[in-house]
Amino acid sequence: MIDVDSFHEIATSLTRHKLRTALTALGVFFGLTIFMLMVSFGGSLRSGINKKMAGFATNAVFLWGQRTSEPYAGLPANRPVVFDNDDIEPLRKLAGVEYVAPRNQLGGFRAGNVVKHGSKVGAFQVAGDYPDFQFISMPLIRAGRYINDADIADRRKVAVIGESVASELFGGADPIGQALEVNGIHFVVVGVFGTRATGQQGDQQVRTIHVPFTTFQQAFHTGNRVSWFALTGKRGVDAKDLEQRVYALLRERHKVAPTDDAAIRGFNAGAQFAKTEKMFGAIDIVLGVFGLLSLLAGAIGVSNIMLISVRERTKEIGVRKALGARPTAVVGMVIAEAIMLTLVAGFIALAVGAFAIAKAADRIATMGPDFPLGPPEVSFSFSVMATAILIAVGALAGLIPAVRAAAISPVEALRDE
């Protein structure tokens, strides 16, 4: 129905009252711009939080042992709880668990250890890990590989190092195949990784050396101890529920009272994530509704102007009908004008909004990782959706005026006084 020809018809009638058309378009323009800014602000808030959580599986649970706070099963309070290798299999067998990564860290959580390569020396974290850890922490492998099953089975003295370790110990040289020394033990570098995490957390991650878990226990004489567990649930498994079952299992295995919250501590990234997701879902809805309302205000403006325009053009519409315009053609003409007006204003708003948002994103990108907002963006799918909404809004705005126009009686319209 819309071809070059009807386009020409629409354009001439819209440009007949330039100022009025422009003012009406301005309403739609502001409506869509506000809608856009609202939606992208929501996205910006969300990505601001998410960048803090980047670099870890969104459904990860972390657990570590502390001291019991109440006596249980004949054992006294204040007894240290230490996880061990025998916990690994039962955890893996727990329903809903996907990955289990027992970890050991040399010198404790976030400690610096002296690591040497030739004459170069640095202080880094050293961790004993299973291959599963890569599915929880999700390092970005830059060169070589991560720890594999054979490394675990053969207790190989290999190391996968963070980017900062690589640059500080090896400078520009390729670290793969090179040796480094931790507490007098030599490891061969088999992989280098980066991270998605930003800020302090990201810095920590790339200052870490991962060695096979079994090798770690043997080399650093940690027996069968596990400093902490990282695990993830399968898709669709409720993070909160899984966490409860993991606690129950470990409490039973280590003779901790079921009511003792202090003995085994944990952090549920999944629950945290779900909570923020829920909050952002609500924020998105509120912002989206406000945005849509402002667009609606623009649409009402269009509808109003089209009503006035139809009234003014009673004679013209009468002439058109007398010359053979069918009611559908009249309805189509008015609706097409409303859609055209909305679309043109909307596209200008999309362009201006995208420009403003890109500028804002540039500014936010320079704010550093701890700025609470992430860079806002206008996705292609948003643009497609916005166009669809504009067409719908335009059609809706044109509907009542169009029906009015179609109902005009040519005899009445053309009566000569």
Added chain:
Amino acid sequence: MLRLSKINKYYAVGSHRLHVLRDVDLEVEGGEMVAIMGASGSGKSTLLNILGILDRYDAGEYWLGDTLIRDLGEGQAARYRNQFIGFVFQSFNLLPFKTAVENVALPLYYQGVPRRQRNRTALQYLDKVGLADWADHRPAEMSGGQKQRVAIARALITKPRIVLADEPTGALDSKTSEEVMELFAEINRTGMTVILVTHEADVAAKAQRTIRLRDGKVEPELVARAS
């Protein structure tokens, strides 16, 4: 060509009905030029609007060729109007924001004829009414006579079965009226059926036949004369 039998038309005015056309019988042959005369308010425009499928009637039959024009949907009425009827109005009713050629081409737009083709055709029709040089002018730049010529070209462009004109010279001075009437006569000589409403005897004189309306009734015909 067309036949009206016992056409009755009422208008609701407040609570009572105004009987505007009473048992109107009328037959017009193809190629005829017929004038309708009568006092103001006698129902001439109403009759013409019914002939032009712009208005409905309440009783009787209207045959246009072998098509019964009755109880048509709006869409169908518009299609017949577009195909069968050419209209000329007293106040021209050109669209002011369109050029002469665009105005003439408008009926073809509603037939789905592509722009180029309909503008080319429109130019031919403008040429027929002697206004080829005015193709790109808007109505506001033209005299009354010129506007009415554009309107006549617009009425002819769809090659209708009849051309209907409601007081086409009513807004023109006598010299221009003469020219416009000569144009109608010329069109009629090409075989086109023309029905026009007028209250000027010298205008009606151009027609082969005059029908007189009085209070919605057709008066017995006087002697038919050719000019």
